[in-house]
Amino acid sequence: MGSGIRAEVSLPTAAASPFDGVVDGTTPVTGVTRCTPADDRERVVVEFIADADLSVAEGVEVVFDYGGRAAYRFEAAVDPDSPFAVLDRHETPVSEAVVRDGRLRVTFHASDLPTLRSVLEAFREACPEMEVKRLLQSSTTPTESDLVTVDRSELTERQREVLEAAYEAGYFDHPKGANAGEVAASLGIGRSTFTEHVAAAQRKLFRSLLD
Amino acid sequence: MGMGSVRTGMTGRSTHTFVCPECRRSIEVDDAMRATLLETGCVVCGAPVTEEDIGEAPTIS
Numbered sequence: 439m440g441s442g443i444r445a446e447v448s449l450p451t452a453a454a455s456p457f458d459g460v461v462d463g464t465t466p467v468t469g470v471t472r473c474t475p476a477d478d479r480e481r482v483v484v485e486f487i488a489d490a491d492l493s494v495a496e497g498v499e500v501v502f503d504y505g506g507r508a509a510y511r512f513e514a515a516v517d518p519d520s521p522f523a524v525l526d527r528h529e530t531p532v533s534e535a536v537v538r539d540g541r542l543r544v545t546f547h548a549s550d551l552p553t554l555r556s557v558l559e560a561f562r563e564a565c566p567e568m569e570v571k572r573l574l575q576s577s578t579t580p581t582e583s584d585l586v587t588v589d590r591s592e593l594t595e596r597q598r599e600v601l602e603a604a605y606e607a608g609y610f611d612h613p614k615g616a617n618a619g620e621v622a623a624s625l626g627i628g629r630s631t632f633t634e635h636v637a638a639a640q641r642k643l644f645r646s647l648l649d
Numbered sequence: 650m651g652m653g654s655v656r657t658g659m660t661g662r663s664t665h666t667f668v669c670p671e672c673r674r675s676i677e678v679d680d681a682m683r684a685t686l687l688e689t690g691c692v693v694c695g696a697p698v699t700e701e702d703i704g705e706a707p708t709i710s
Contacts (some may be wrong), residue, residue, distance in 0.1 A: 569675075570676045575685055
């Protein structure tokens with residue numbers, strides 16, 4: 439009990455995955471869920487959340503409109519090399535799956551180290567460009583750990599860009615490595631525009647952290 | 650505490666950046682996973698891991 443490992447793995451969307459040819463990876467995709475019809479184990483039905491104006495391939499339908507965002511659904515043949523199929527074979531559910539910057543990021547809980555090694559070996563065989571981003575082993579007591587999920591897709595591309603530039607420049611350091619005017623200048627925007635972007639991004643991030 | 654650790658204030662969990670000397674993969678790991686890697690080697694390629702391979706994580710401020 440409790441010897442499991444939480445793993446976050448990143449793979450190109452062009453590698454074997456249900457998303458190959460469905461989304462181009464430039465628009466963030468979140469909330470990926472899937473099911474396999476009982477009468478046809480060779481097919482998989484995949485659903486995901488993305489901007490409502492997403493350009494998608496034929497065969498992808500909108501099943502629910504959230505306003506600015508929408509739930510999309512499509513069917514695909516099961517590809518045994520897909521990370522989802524690999525995890526299925528290891529009887530390991532996908533905890534979270536998102537697409538960002540052309541890469542599919544999959545989070546799962548391996549029940550033990552041999553399972554993790556086996557999953558990663560299968561991922562690597564199917565896709566040598568596989569990256570392991572993060573591994574956490576559950577040895578801390580619950581009171582020592584307080585994980586939250588932050589959905590970065592809530593940030594606009596511009597907000598992420600501004601935050602990254604500010605962070606890199608040391609704007610959030612104490613003492614500051616750069617002031618608002620300097621970071622704004624490096625981005626070619628006005629100081630007030632910069633502070634508006636930072637404030638909006640901070641508000642979204644803190645809402646996730648403090649909920 | 651080994652070198653190159655960062656304690657994140659909110660969770661009290663230290664993270665380290667492990668770079669495999671063989672497969673060159675860079676992986677962020679916590680204290681427990683760090684100990685596992687030192688004991689059992691890289692989870693991807695199986696190469697032996699030493700303390701020098703587990704450096705500092707990006708500072709979280």
